[in-house]
């Protein structure tokens with residue numbers, strides 16, 4: 001297949017690009033490199049440095065693409081509450097430009113990178129796809145709004161689309177892993193302590209209504225996540241919008257994650273309890289039964305030990321290339 005990948009220089013997009021190329025697809029990545037990195041894009045993919053929304057029309061007019069996987073987005077929850085205008089423009093605005101370009105140039109196969117943040121505070125766990133959607137931050141709201149736009153393009157213009165709602169993506173695949181200029185995620189931050197780039201990890205609250213008092217999340221391995229995109233792309237049907245959760249069905253507390261990182265790094269990883277982080281739900285765990293049943297998705301690396309081992313194998317070889325190295 002000839003596939004356009006927007007945001008294919010980011011952590012998730014570049015992993016998916018690598019897996020697409022390995023599977024023999026002809027891949028073009030468009031990315032403006034505001035958060036992504038050019039080196040993360042595998043050699044076998046073509047690369048266009050541009051804003052995905054602005055470039056979409058020209059790319060789709062001339063590219064003859066069979067499908068699009070849309071990752072390009074801003075994705076920091078806290079930041080989205082501080083500069084919501086930027087999130088609505090960069091997430092919803094870009095997606096609308098892309099949808100229009102796809103419609104105009106008769107490309108009707110889309111996979112959209114969505115998030116558990118569309119659900120907000122869960123009313124029951126594990127979260128199924130029919131759970132209420134009440135996002136608690138602008139990031140989740142922009143992704144939910146895009147889902148509504150996609151659904152109406154499917155009804156009105158026979159687009160075939162799948163929205164994949166990720167829970168906590170982590171781990172690494174070969175030379176691709178988490179190495180962001182601004183890091184806010186638990187596992188890479190804990191591993192930065194093991195690297196010696198941070199003194200300690202702050203635990204955001206130990207008074208949550210959970211067995212050990214720390215928040216529980218559902219961690220999914222980046223390689224398993226990438227597989228789901230290929231399955232979705234291969235099975236979209238014109239006129240239909242599908243939504244699938246991507247998680248493991250198992251929850252791990254912040255303390256359990258830190259313990260797993262201690263085990264696999266051999267580092268004591270000092271931790272300190274800090275106040276709760278605004279907007280954090282106590283427990284987020286996905287049911288991914290729907291995608292397993294309907295698409296045959298079969299996660300093979302999604303267990304905490306494999307995730308942490310792979311993340312550490314990647315992080316520990318970064319050396320000076322780690323963005324955190326500069327923060328010593």
Ligand code: UDP
Nearest residue numbers: 184185186189202203204215217254277280
């Ligand atoms: N967390 C933490 N300390 C940190 C970063 C995160 O205690 O330095 C907690 C956070 O409150 C949440 C969990 O770890 O309960 C996972 O957070 P992350 O930012 O990785 O993902 P999120 O669940 O927000 O998408």
